[in-house]
Amino acid sequence: MLKKFKALLPKPPFKSAGYTSRPYPVNTKWLVREVTNEDIKALLAVEREVYHGKLPWTKSAFLSELISPLPHLYLCVENEDILAFGGCRIIGNDAHITNIAVHPKFQGAGIGTFLLEELETFARQHGCLTMSLEVRLSNRDAQRLYRKLGYVSRAIKPAYYDQTNEDALDMVKYIE
Template identity: 50%
Template sequence: MSKKSNFFDKVRVLFTKQIVYLPKEVDLGELFLIREVKYTDIRHLIAIEKEVYEGEVPWGKTAFLSELNGPQAVLYLLVECDQEVVGFIGTRFDEEDGHITNIAVSKEFQGRGVATTLLNEVKETARKAGYESLSLEVRVSNMDAQRLYRKFGFVARSVKKRYYHSNNEDALDMFYRFEEER
């Protein structure tokens, strides 16, 4: 196969895999709404980052806008409780993989199933669209997140040295393949 036809095959795959997400309500002891992120929501995502990352903002407005306007397919979901944004997840898709770029839940709502619900939504949406895998990076010190990802079937592939610029912490590269559940 020539490089040219391989390129066009990849482009064809990107345009044939549809990322469709319809808003839904879920009951996690109280009613939550899950929906796609809009541009006007970015300030809420940044506020959650500041809270969760103790004043740091790993993804600023420019980064979120770049993701939402970029050439790759993305799925950014948020969770609302009483019209307050309490968590979000971002996923960027290439021809085979959905890469979870970020996930954060307001401290008040942690431990209540919000992150689990967001991961379930991304996993199910990617599976239905025909993607082969999901991937993500997580701080080596974030054991709670690692436990959650392992519960979902993610396995560690490698360690990315000095991945996080704020403190040069290593990241654990984790991977999930859908064929393992078929």
């Protein structure tokens, strides 16, 4: 019965950061745009591919970020489907990278770097002095990317990831 009425329920409000959609610089078939709540199912599909069937974030986690009163920006790169996404939330003078994922078929194409650079532009526009993130200790490729972009290690957070109980490396980039 609930399914019949689900379509009648109001959708959570989506707060736009004012990002102007544009073609991805390297491949004009791809579009970069802000994520909307209608994209969540596709974001979860990308997560499943990246994390081998596991979902670090739930639908409700994405929804709560998209309707957050804190300044935030969530972007996706898409062709017919979403290939990658990333987002950050501004807390004080820090832009915290909350989530970033690139479908395995498209990793190594510079999409992750591009998304991080776009998020850094957003952070600068909001007067942030730092950008921070957590990354799995086992994710050496992501750590290499973050270091290449100027992030440094701050600490290890034991048992940070709920599903796997894996430790996280806390990293920060000081914005000049």
